[in-house]
Amino acid sequence: MTSELLTIGDYELKLSEVLRALSELRAKRVLVQLPEGLKRYYTAIADYIRSVADVEVYLDGSPVYGSCLLDLGKTEEYDLVIHVGHDPYPLGSRISSSRVVFVDLEYIGVDLEALLIEVEKYLTVCGSTNIAIVTTNQHKKLSRIMGERLKNRGFNVVLGPLVVFGCYTPPELKKSEVEVVLVVAGGVFHSIGVGMVVRSAKVVRVDPYTKRVTDASREVSKFVSIRLKKMYDALNARNWGVILGVSGQYRPWVVSKIVKTLKERERRFYLYTAPILDINVLRNIDSPELDAYVVTSCPRIAVDDLAEFEKPVLTPSEAVEVLEKGSIGRYPESLL
Numbered sequence: 001m002t003s004e005l006l007t008i009g010d011y012e013l014k015l016s017e018v019l020r021a022l023s024e025l026r027a028k029r030v031l032v033q034l035p036e037g038l039k040r041y042y043t044a045i046a047d048y049i050r051s052v053a054d055v056e057v058y059l060d061g062s063p064v065y066g067s068c069l070l071d072l073g074k075t076e077e078y079d080l081v082i083h084v085g086h087d088p089y090p091l092g093s094r095i096s097s098s099r100v101v102f103v104d105l106e107y108i109g110v111d112l113e114a115l116l117i118e119v120e121k122y123l124t125v126c127g128s129t130n131i132a133i134v135t136t137n138q139h140k141k142l143s144r145i146m147g148e149r150l151k152n153r154g155f156n157v158v159l160g161p162l163v164v165f166g167c168y169t170p171p172e173l174k175k176s177e178v179e180v181v182l183v184v185a186g187g188v189f190h191s192i193g194v195g196m197v198v199r200s201a202k203v204v205r206v207d208p209y210t211k212r213v214t215d216a217s218r219e220v221s222k223f224v225s226i227r228l229k230k231m232y233d234a235l236n237a238r239n240w241g242v243i244l245g246v247s248g249q250y251r252p253w254v255v256s257k258i259v260k261t262l263k264e265r266e267r268r269f270y271l272y273t274a275p276i277l278d279i280n281v282l283r284n285i286d287s288p289e290l291d292a293y294v295v296t297s298c299p300r301i302a303v304d305d306l307a308e309f310e311k312p313v314l315t316p317s318e319a320v321e322v323l324e325k326g327s328i329g330r331y332p333e334s335l336l
Ligand code: SF4
Pocket: 065, 066, 067, 068, 069, 089, 165, 166, 167, 168, 249, 297, 298, 299, 300
């Protein structure tokens, strides 16, 4: 019998949905998409798929930073697209095709007991009662177990685990009486995204790779003060470059809002399309006439990658705040 589980490095893939889709769709041409950093495992996945079905397997060499970048045009070219390691993008309306299967990529290298000891120690010292847990695709199972174990040990887990994205934090986190948000994820990327928009709760990073549990507020404050400075620098910008993305990073409602606000505030603006955006692309399109940019594709590009650019590069919500208010107050409660 074919195993539905495949282990690649420290990750486990549950492939029951893939097996079902291969048979139901009678797929012949299959495209696999792995996140950056894990593409070296493509060969193992291709071998697995070829061992269970007589198909041609194609491995996507282009950047797959998130499910937002899933290009449904590809479902025209392939019978099945297997997208590994991201949940469906919550703000995309164009990824509901039955020819796309999302596969979780669970990190199984974690020392659960050691991590739980650290989490309990932290929560006991900080003394907060209402706890929410958020996570990413790689740690959903771990986060579920963590939530249950914390509840059993008397901690008041009121929400989660919920999945967060670099640009999207579930609104429940802001509405509920949450005092502490545990962000179960590697590195600082997701805890910073949550901390920038959730004001009412302490954001705590739980890193399954390092087993460290740390308060994210210092890093978050650093990022927020840089963003407020960028917004301040854009207050008098007359001429704006508006950068549009592709696939789920093209959000027409965000673009319309920016364009409407720029028109109302009598600013000149130019619309650029850029499927890939980095400092070199921006330098290439930059013109002396332009004073500021707003990135409507991935807001984290403005926050994480373009903060060094010599002109202010804002997220959509930062730009709207600057243009509508004409002054700087609190940081907006959304990155989009
Ligand atoms: S942060 Fe950027 S890459 Fe990640 S989901 Fe949002 S738009 Fe996509």
